[in-house]
Amino acid sequence: MATDIFETRESQVRSYCMNWPATFERASGAYQWSEDGTKYLDFFSGAGALNYGHNHPELRDLVVEYVANDGVTHSMDMKTPAKRRFLETFERIILEPRNLDYKVMFPGPTGTNTVEAALKLARKVTGRQHILSFTNAFHGMTLGSLSVTGNSMKRKGAGIPLTNSSKIPYDDYFDGDIPDFLWLERVLEDSGSGVDKPAAVIVETVQGEGGLNAARMEWLKALHDLLKRHKILLIVDDVQAGCGRTGKFFSFEDAGIVPDIVCVSKSISGYGLAMALTLFKPELDVWEGGEHNGTFRGNNLAFVTGARALELFWSDDSFQKELAGRIDELKQGLEKIAEHVKGAYVKGRGFLTGLHFPNPDTAGKVAAEAYKRNMLMETSGPEDEVVKLMPPLTIDSEDLQKGLKILEEAVLAATGQMSEPSRLRPPH
Ligand SMILES: *Cc1c(COP(=O)(O)O)cnc(C)c1O
Numbered sequence: 001m002a003t004d005i006f007e008t009r010e011s012q013v014r015s016y017c018m019n020w021p022a023t024f025e026r027a028s029g030a031y032q033w034s035e036d037g038t039k040y041l042d043f044f045s046g047a048g049a050l051n052y053g054h055n056h057p058e059l060r061d062l063v064v065e066y067v068a069n070d071g072v073t074h075s076m077d078m079k080t081p082a083k084r085r086f087l088e089t090f091e092r093i094i095l096e097p098r099n100l101d102y103k104v105m106f107p108g109p110t111g112t113n114t115v116e117a118a119l120k121l122a123r124k125v126t127g128r129q130h131i132l133s134f135t136n137a138f139h140g141m142t143l144g145s146l147s148v149t150g151n152s153m154k155r156k157g158a159g160i161p162l163t164n165s166s167k168i169p170y171d172d173y174f175d176g177d178i179p180d181f182l183w184l185e186r187v188l189e190d191s192g193s194g195v196d197k198p199a200a201v202i203v204e205t206v207q208g209e210g211g212l213n214a215a216r217m218e219w220l221k222a223l224h225d226l227l228k229r230h231k232i233l234l235i236v237d238d239v240q241a242g243c244g245r246t247g248k249f250f251s252f253e254d255a256g257i258v259p260d261i262v263c264v265s266k267s268i269s270g271y272g273l274a275m276a277l278t279l280f281k282p283e284l285d286v287w288e289g290g291e292h293n294g295t296f297r298g299n300n301l302a303f304v305t306g307a308r309a310l311e312l313f314w315s316d317d318s319f320q321k322e323l324a325g326r327i328d329e330l331k332q333g334l335e336k337i338a339e340h341v342k343g344a345y346v347k348g349r350g351f352l353t354g355l356h357f358p359n360p361d362t363a364g365k366v367a368a369e370a371y372k373r374n375m376l377m378e379t380s381g382p383e384d385e386v387v388k389l390m391p392p393l394t395i396d397s398e399d400l401q402k403g404l405k406i407l408e409e410a411v412l413a414a415t416g417q418m419s420e421p422s423r424l425r426p427p428h
Helices: 004-009 057-068 081-098 111-126 143-147 152-156 182-189 217-229 300-314 318-338 361-372 397-414
Strands: 024-028 031-034 039-042 103-105 131-134 165-168 200-203 233-237 261-264 277-280 345-349 352-356 378-380 386-389
Touching: 039 397, 057 300, 081 300, 111 131, 111 143, 111 200, 111 233, 111 261, 111 277, 182 217, 200 217, 217 233, 300 318, 318 345, 318 352, 318 397, 352 361, 361 378, 361 386, 361 397, 386 397
Parallel strands: 131 165, 131 200, 200 233, 233 261
Antiparallel strands: 024 031, 031 039, 103 277, 261 277, 345 352, 352 386, 378 386
16 A cells, blocks of 8 residues: 655654554554554554553544534633533542642643643742753653753754753662762752752653653652752653553652642543643642633543543542553563563563663664564663553553563564564565
8 A cells, every 4th residue: 555655745754654664544452453454562552642542442432422412622721511521520530539739721732732831830930940850851842841851862953052951860870879869959058059049840750751760759759858948849740651651640649749740641631632731739820811822722522531531440449450460460571571681671660661671772673573573662762772661551461461472572583582573464
């Protein structure tokens, strides 16, 4: 089937389709089918936008019903029953049981939109300009988000200086030799340090794009306490690690902290629809009406599926419990596979996990070998040195084991321990 139009007409800015050249036509749960009928096991999950798998049947039926009834699709920030239901459900199922009193802001519908809103609000509230972020952080591709992102290739794409932010070392950056926050604590207390007091620190609890570095809970708690002492706002970017990806709805729950601002996007619609939230403590709600605006803040299809997804998966702890078992299963499987390669080890947390290889070329080869075996998985890290696994949280044990088996074969093939794939794709 023709793919010329993608090559001749679409910009070379494309990335995922360069590694995965199939034309994907249908999807369900943990699987996608290309036009030629090949079935792919998806351990990528839209980079975390599809935590409940592709086209969850109950959510899909709601979309069809809402559309068939001429429900309002686009509403700016006007009131709709769909938005009411989302807000009420989010309050009842997510905020109240966790004792979280957050105002909900709908920024534009993407991850970088919620990060921009968070940075803008932190600066407005504190009257300070400087933001601190971490080595290997990823927060999005617009200028404000890029300014707090680590990756040098992505930063260079800005084409202008990225200012008003500095990088500080993430947990374990110095391999445990240097005490945590030594530098940060010192410069905040030293009026002669020359480091402007920041408005906020923005952090991912697991660095999804930056190599699956997972902060320890005690490190997050210490960061939270240090910032509180210095009246600096803590922003948790939960765009990728949130919505259950690490085992709890918010990735910071086990640290026992309440961030001042939380960025949520990717899987909040539950269906892969564009949607984002910026959550903040009520006393930070200093916006003027319309001061931060956007045409696509009222994606009602996303409100409909988002509310239902919260009810389906988060109204009691049965889903979390099942997920915890699955997380253990994945971890054990990965640890066994890591034994095939000297120096390889498991990284990340929950279902945001993967394998680090000592040779930075290995991960890319493993992902390519997996694709040959009809499985999607991406790489992560500054040198793409980590194979990243993000199965849907709803995956059953059988499909999880299938994925682990393919990964094992891919690792063996990529490291020259097995020559031929046992199951090659049918020719196109
Ligand atoms: C994906 C991601 C973003 C950016 O989201 P977009 O929807 O691509 O703009 C921001 N922060 C984190 C942690 C992400 O993983």
